[in-house]
Amino acid sequence: MTDPLTAPPVLRGNFAFFFDLDGTLAEIKPHPDQVTLPEPVRITLYQLAQQQDGALALISGRSMSELDALAAPYHFPLAGVHGAERRDIRDQLHRVTLPEAQAAALYQWLSDRMAPLAGSEVENKGMAFALHYRLAPQHQQAIEKLAQEAVSRFPGLALQPGKCVVEIKPEGISKGAAVAAFMQEAPFQGRQPVFVGDDLTDEAGFEAVNAAGGISVKVGQGETQAHWRLANVADTHQWLFQIAQLHALTDRRESYESPDRGI
DSSP states (O other): OOSOOOOOOOOOSSEEEEEOOBTTTBOOOSSGGGOOOOHHHHHHHHHHHHHTTTOEEEEOSSOHHHHHHHHTTOOOOEEEGGGTEEEOTTOOEEEOOOOHHHHHHHHHHHHHHHTTSTTOEEEEOSSOEEEEOTTOGGGHHHHHHHHHHHHHHSTTEEEEEETTEEEEEETTOOHHHHHHHHTTSTTTTTSEEEEEEOSGGGHHHHHHHHHTTOEEEEESSSOOSOSEEESSHHHHHHHHHHHHHHHHHHHHHHHHHOTTOOO
């Protein structure tokens, strides 16, 4: 879907919320270790989760351990590495892994070939590998070609392009598949899904949510399958604050008007 897309409404009702992190809830930084999730945003995510009986998950290319560190002290359902690892509401873990020998051989192969590309970096996520070139955009074409060669040499892998990164991951893994898995489970099941993301990696999430009659929200510019758009991370924060406040006001009003309330 192309522009113009408008900002999503302030939602009220029973929803299942899914959020990307970098570029959606947190500003993108030159290096992933520099990214933080502001405290008011963490608190608001917790409030939204409470209001929706726990139906809120973070879905990211980051590992779950990174997501937990960024969201601390709060503990949410997660899908890390684009869904290759997932933690449900009961804290049960679901993982897709590469054979140990294959992962080691691929990491060595990538490291050897990226070493001459100054400013680039290969990130080993265990079951996936991210080839970063944010600090070396002149190497984009070389890294994309290298990633294509990697999936040709090593079976069972697929490419996932993103902002200044190309990821190599197991086939069949996507944020859309992660959303679909959560939607089969309590407390997400039976709710209208909402997915908010900013990158090419989030398009699979938008597709899954659209197919389920949900609400897909693109953060930032660019062509997208999403039906709504927020201009930037700051607008995303403001939208979340408004939703949480609306639910809090509604809950207080219903409690006040209830004939069973205490005197």
